[in-house]
Amino acid sequence: xxxxxxxxxxxxxxxxxxxxxxxxxxxxxxxxxxxxxxxxxxxxxxxxxxxxxxxxxxxxxxxxxxxxxxxxxxxxxxxxxxxxxxxxxxxxxxxxxxxxxxxxxxxxxxxxxxxxxxxxxxxxxxxxxxxxxxxxxxxxxxxxxxxxxxxxxxxxxxxxxxxxxxxxxxxxxxxxxxxxxxxxxxxxxxxxxxxxxxxxxxxxxxxxxxxxxxxxxxxxxxxxxxxxxxxxxxxxxxxxxxxxxxxxxxxxxxxxx
Amino acid sequence: xxxxxxxxxxxxxxxxxxxxxxxxxxxxxxxxxxxxxxxxxxxxxxxxxxxxxxxxxxxxxxxxxxxxxxxxxxxxxxxxxxxxxxxxxxxxxxxxxxxxxxxxxxxxxxxxxxxxxxxxxxxxxxxxxxxxxxxxxxxxxxxxxxxxxxxxxxxxxxxxxxxxxxxxxxxxxxxxxxxxxxxxxxxxxxxxxxxxxxxxxxxxxxxxxxxxxxxxxxxxxxxxxxxxxxxxxxxxxxxxxxxxxxxxxxxxxxxxx
Numbered sequence: 194x195x196x197x198x199x200x201x202x203x204x205x206x207x208x209x210x211x212x213x214x215x216x217x218x219x220x221x222x223x224x225x226x227x228x229x230x231x232x233x234x235x236x237x238x239x240x241x242x243x244x245x246x247x248x249x250x251x252x253x254x255x256x257x258x259x260x261x262x263x264x265x266x267x268x269x270x271x272x273x274x275x276x277x278x279x280x281x282x283x284x285x286x287x288x289x290x291x292x293x294x295x296x297x298x299x300x301x302x303x304x305x306x307x308x309x310x311x312x313x314x315x316x317x318x319x320x321x322x323x324x325x326x327x328x329x330x331x332x333x334x335x336x337x338x339x340x341x342x343x344x345x346x347x348x349x350x351x352x353x354x355x356x357x358x359x360x361x362x363x364x365x366x367x368x369x370x371x372x373x374x375x376x377x378x379x380x381x382x383x384x385x386x387x388x389x390x391x392x393x394x395x396x397x398x399x400x401x402x403x404x405x406x407x408x409x410x411x412x413x414x415x416x417x418x419x420x421x422x423x424x425x426x427x428x429x430x431x432x433x434x435x436x437x438x439x440x441x442x443x444x445x446x447x448x449x450x
Numbered sequence: 451x452x453x454x455x456x457x458x459x460x461x462x463x464x465x466x467x468x469x470x471x472x473x474x475x476x477x478x479x480x481x482x483x484x485x486x487x488x489x490x491x492x493x494x495x496x497x498x499x500x501x502x503x504x505x506x507x508x509x510x511x512x513x514x515x516x517x518x519x520x521x522x523x524x525x526x527x528x529x530x531x532x533x534x535x536x537x538x539x540x541x542x543x544x545x546x547x548x549x550x551x552x553x554x555x556x557x558x559x560x561x562x563x564x565x566x567x568x569x570x571x572x573x574x575x576x577x578x579x580x581x582x583x584x585x586x587x588x589x590x591x592x593x594x595x596x597x598x599x600x601x602x603x604x605x606x607x608x609x610x611x612x613x614x615x616x617x618x619x620x621x622x623x624x625x626x627x628x629x630x631x632x633x634x635x636x637x638x639x640x641x642x643x644x645x646x647x648x649x650x651x652x653x654x655x656x657x658x659x660x661x662x663x664x665x666x667x668x669x670x671x672x673x674x675x676x677x678x679x680x681x682x683x684x685x686x687x688x689x690x691x692x693x694x695x696x697x698x699x700x701x702x703x704x705x706x707x
Contacts, residue, residue: 264673264675264676265675287668287676287679287680305644305645305647305648306647306648306651307648307651307652307655307664307666307667308666314651318647319647320644320647320648322644344644344647346641346644348640348644351638352638352639352640354679354683355634355635355637355638355640355683356634356635356638356640356644356645357680358634358680358683358684359630359631359634359635359640359645360631360645360648361667361668361669361680361693362627362628362630362631362634362689362692362693363627363628363631363645363648363649363652364648364649364651364652364666364667365665365666365667365668365669365670365696365700366627366692366693366696366700367624367627367628367649367652368652368655368661368664368665368666369661369665369669369696369699369700369703370619370620370623370624370627371619371620371624371652371653371656371661371664372660372661372662372665372703373616373619373699374616374617374619374620374661375660375661375662377612377613377615377616377619378612378613378616380612381608381609381612381613382609383605383609383612383613383616384603387562387577387579387601387603387605387613388562388613388616388617388620389653389656389657390562390563390575390576390577390601391562391563391564391577391617391620391621392620392621392624392653392656393653394563394564394571394621395564395620395621395624395625395628395653396628396646396649396650396652396653398564398625399628399646399649400646403629403632404625404626404628404629404631404632405629405632407564407625407628408622408625408626408629409564409565409621409622409625410564410618410621410622411544411618411622412618412622412626413622416521418521418522419521419544422544422611423544423614423615423618426611426612426615427615431695431698431699431702431703432619432699434695434699435619435623435695435696435699436618436619436623438688438691438692438695439622439623439626439692441688442626442630442688442689442691442692443622443623443626445688446626446629446688
């Protein structure tokens with residue numbers, strides 16, 4: 194049995210706690226022994242009183258401590274851990290393994306997903322990126338990852354940094370484009386639902402085509418008339434700037450191919 | 451029986467021809483009578499010789515003529531039609547109904563989807579935006595639309611123009627962000643597949659949340675440290691410009707809420 198302790202009480206912590214609990218019910222080699230939260234109330238809806246600690250000195254022995262706190266707090270939390278030579282992994286996409294204090298064996302356990310409160314996630318389909326300082330620790334982290342997900346990757350700190358930037362483009366930024374689509378629809382009394390099949394198809398296409406092969410629209414066609422009409426239509430400064438910037442980038446990207 | 455004639459041989463024409471043919475096999479109230487193509491070869495893999503014409507003067511009588519040519523050619527094609535007072539509709543998202551010559555009864559039949567050659571589409575899930583000059587013609591176009599799709603909307607020319615701009619944001623532009631994600635992955639020896647569940651989730655979330663509610667990431671969190679690290683990481687000028695432009699827009703959009 195691999196004993197896991199979770200440090201933190203945010204979205205990632207709560208989704209992991211729920212997932213480990215569900216897996217324990219059906220039997221698994223991973224056991225959630227304890228969770229740390231500065232405020233007990235943050236996790237009280239998920240765990241019994243005795244399984245939550247608010248004091249680092251009360252952390253029980255575990256095979257892995259998963260630090261799920263915000264990026265800025267990882268270093269400080271890892272310094273406050275009152276033990277050494279245990280396996281401690283953070284769950285951040287943007288922080289290197291070396292962000293953790295080196296008195297413990299360091300690792301990374303990064304679920305590549307955008308977690309939203311109140312939106313259930315199925316970890317089975319969430320890629321987990323694992324990194325460690327030695328092969329034995331890698332196997333432990335990999336084993337935990339495989340219990341909750343079908344998609345486990347060994348990704349080093351440099352790759353993870355690149356991956357996190359890529360994730361901002363494909364997730365945060367495309368979501369903002371969807372927000373702009375929604376704004377344009379609302380302003381013109383068009384139901385936003387009308388755009389959803391198109392948004393789904395945009396992603397589904399990439400099961401069979403590369404994004405470059407799938408690129409369509411006035412920018413890649415150099416359809417100057419439509420581009421000019423769209424720019425004239427956009428009276429929101431940010432929307433216009435995004436339209437011009439992305440059109441230019443699509444056209445220059447097309448040239449490189 | 452509603453008789454439909456398709457003018458054009460591009461992606462939209464070919465997808466419509468295939469769909470009407472499939473529906474005729476199972477029995478429907480819509481009949482594809484003829485297709486016009488400048489070059490017969492363009493449609494020879496889909497239709498028998500006698501069902502293709504290359505001469506406007508050979509166009510048979512039909513209840514609706516669907517002009518599926520490129521935006522720039524719509525006006526010229528509608529002027530070359532050697533008949534009057536028949537229902538003629540174009541299939542463009544960006545052109546007003548008035549782009550068609552007014553010697554015929556004008557309409558629009560716009561399937562809101564990005565069609566890629568070699569990628570099959572299921573029209574059932576593709577919204578079709580219908581517009582016409584009178585109620586009788588609207589009913590005819592609506593009836594054809596309902597035969598091939600479950601999602602039919604009455605959308606006027608002003609709304610369709612807005613919708614087309616919105617579609618560029620949610621489809622063309624987000625696809626380009628996916629292309630950038632792919633480029634970053636390739637450059638760092640990371641399989642692009644690792645990002646696909648995140649991309650799917652980005653769209654799926656919008657079944658239950660608005661794009662503003664679903665917005666996550668360093669921009670909306672004002673996580674200056676991560677933003678600076680990402681900007682330092684990006685050595686491609688266009689990628690950096692997009693990163694800064696979208697980050698700024700996300701932050702200003704957040705303020706408006």
